[in-house]
Amino acid sequence: MLIPTDPIWIDSDDELEALCTRWRQQAAIAVDTEFMRSSTFYPIAGLIQVGDGKGCYLIDPLAITRFDALRELMLDEKVTKVFHSCSEDLEVFQCLLNCVPSPVFDTQLAAAFAGFGFSIGYAGLVKATLLHEIPKEETRSDWLQRPLSVAQLKYAALDVAHMLVVYGKLLQILKAADRLCWVRDDCAELVQQARQPDDYAQAWKKVGFAWKLRGAELAILRDLCIWRETEARARDIPRNRLIKEPALWEIARKQPKDAAGLQRIDDIPQRTLQEDSERLLHIVRDSSATPSAACPERPEPPLAKSEGPLMKALKNCTRERAEALALPPEVLVRKKEYEFIVRSGLKGREYALPDRLLSWRYEVIGKYLLDVTRHPQLETDESSAS
Structure with a gap:
């Protein structure tokens, strides 16, 4: 398959609006951003990249004055916005457009469920899925300078050139493993978190x-x-x-x-x-x-050493379940969730799971963790013996 990689510069409002109209007819587009944040609280968008399978479009947010069409595209529920490691990109759009794109598909998150390891980089994922090398030399560039260098333009275009093909391959793997709904749920959670106002x-x-x-x-x-x-x-x-x-x-x-x-x-x-x-x-x-x-209620101190065996047993349980499912343990349970479980049972209370482990994760890992809380010493002993 011939994948177009030449950068197409977009700095006209009319041209951007025409492209957004066209992109809203697609099921999915690849999206990335380049921004600067070294001396500011808010990220300053330097570039927005969109790949549609036909071209790599580099939108200049410093030249564009009408963003309504782009905002409508980002909020169009019929168009999946495909990102790689999207958390910072979502913040960029929140600052630039006052919206969080939805729905999103995060290829880094999906790759973990598809067997490519936890937190794989974009270049590594392209190499693993397409056997193709892409350079990553411009990650610390000044994206607010104009004009951008030829190297910057090529780098930015490559960040979205292959993403839709990678997306297609991940969909195939996830559907075959019956895990696509897991990824979509977690991607929806990323959007929901990004929409939460700062407290x-x-x-x-x-x-x-x-x-x-x-x-x-x-x-x-x-x-x-x-x-x-x-x-x-x-x-x-x-x-x-x-x-x-x-x-x-x-x-x-x-x-x-x-x-x-x-x-x-x-x-x-x-x-x-x-x-x-x-x-x-x-x-x-x-x-x-x-x-x-x-006055605020005093926070709980760090867990006592006496809670260590249960914490270890919970982590061992997750590791064993993750190995059986060929998944990284980090995508199943977060560090703070282990602590939540341990703290929930202090002072004679019944152990409980955090909300995130009550959805699809309950059958996959949640109920096993609750079993561990009922027999923590048995689990620890069995793990040590193995």
């Missing part, structure tokens, strides 16, 4: 050692994190350029009273000290007076 009020829970704080300290940490999330977006700068999480934790713990006390805390950028000291101190003063009933 600033929960950002403090991601801070390491938050469980060591209590009461007003947690209220301070919560409000500092809300400030960081809000300001990073408003100023369009990376969170860590504003202030890093360990510094927020130290502020919450030490509760400085003045600028001198704030300066004694490590790892606060000088610019933040100059511009935001008063605001940070104001948050500390106000939040330290939070009534006990309004």
Whole structure:
């Protein structure tokens, strides 16, 4: 099969609208993005690539002024948008078009269910499925420069040139293994997650050692994190350029009273000290007076060593099931889901599964994990013996 790989540059609104009308007649299109994010909070789209089996189209978002047709295409439920490792691409579209493409088919995710390993790169997948090598030299290019170099244009075109053929081969494998519905469910979950609004009020829970704080300290940490999330977006700068999480934790713990006390805390950028000291101190003063009933509930500490055997037994169970199904264990159960199961049974409660393990995963792995919770020592002993 002759696959067109020559880049076709699109910087005209009318031309883009005509192409989007045509693409909406197809069952699937290949999509990729190139963006920059080194000094901003939000990704800046430098290029949008679309492959339709007839050509590789490079859409210039810096020149396009009318995006309605592209947005309608991305939301057309009759057209599957095929990506490889789509999470960042979905964020790019959310920022550029204020929408999350749907439905999507992630070839990296699908490849794991098709037997090509966990988190395989696009070039590796093309080689594994089509026995064809594609270069990956331009991954760190400046995609906002104009004009783009010939090497950049060729690289960008190749990112979508083979994707629909790879998609077709993955569909065949997944249908034969009766796993296509699994992949579609997981791809739909990716879209749903991308659509979820950011919950600033929960950002403090991601801070390491938050469980060591209590009461007003947690209220301070919560409000500092809300400030960081809000300001990073408003100023369009990376969170860590504003202030890093360990510094927020130290502020919450030490509760400085003045600028001198704030300066004694490590790892606060000088610019933040100059511009935001008063605001940070104001948050500390106000939040330290939070009534006990309004303070965040103290997070649970890390699991005790006594829970280690059950955690190990659960992971052994998943590994054995994954080997039997020729699947990477990571696509069945996530690390946090093991912890959810273990914590669910603490204090004499009955062990439970997280929601994600109650769909198709229940019959594949969920019910086996529940069996382990009923006989954890037996599972551990059997695994050790084998």
